[in-house]
Amino acid sequence: MVFWRKRKPSVELSIEADRVLREAVEEHNRKNDVLMREWSFNAIAEWNCDQDTGRFVMTTHDGATVTADFQAVGSYEKRSKTWEWAWNNPHIDKRLRVDSQKVKTFGEQQGINYLTLPMFTVPKLEFVTYLAAIASRVTNAQGAFPGDIGDLVLWVTLKNLRRT
Numbered sequence: 001m002v003f004w005r006k007r008k009p010s011v012e013l014s015i016e017a018d019r020v021l022r023e024a025v026e027e028h029n030r031k032n033d034v035l036m037r038e039w040s041f042n043a044i045a046e047w048n049c050d051q052d053t054g055r056f057v058m059t060t061h062d063g064a065t066v067t068a069d070f071q072a073v074g075s076y077e078k079r080s081k082t083w084e085w086a087w088n089n090p091h092i093d094k095r096l097r098v099d100s101q102k103v104k105t106f107g108e109q110q111g112i113n114y115l116t117l118p119m120f121t122v123p124k125l126e127f128v129t130y131l132a133a134i135a136s137r138v139t140n141a142q143g144a145f146p147g148d149i150g151d152l153v154l155w156v157t158l159k160n161l162r163r164t
């Protein structure tokens with residue numbers, strides 16, 4: 001479960017923004033349940049995000065394969081405890097930063113500064129899931145996936161899931 005409100009928010013949120021963010025977390029939890037139950041994300045043996053094709057491919061322990069279209073949302077660097085939005089990351093192909101840019105635009109419209117900062121220190125690890133929940137909601141994704149790559153966790157939104 002993720003939280004929906006920081007103890008001391010750095011910005012005053014409008015009633016509408018607060019409602020949307022709360023709903024984003026609730027929706028993220030429902031989507032995550034579907035990913036686990038119906039798409040076997042609780043049994044991942046290996047996964048890959050191919051920047052050339054924009055395809056996410058996951059294989060489960062029983063050999064089933066799930067494919068999806070993905071967009072990079074952002075990355076969490078474990079040692080420095082920092083988050084970087086994909087729209088700011090020059091190592092991510094521009095075609096795969098579209099969803100991240102939508103989150104930035106949403107943040108500008110709603111006056112939510114942490115959605116518009118290129119990189120920042122994360123107060124608690126759970127906050128990263130909160131950011132992914134917002135991205136999933138704003139972009140109408142089927143879910144968000146945290147791909148652990150050693151010292152870095154790449155968060156991606158997933159759309160058009162299919163068994164292959």
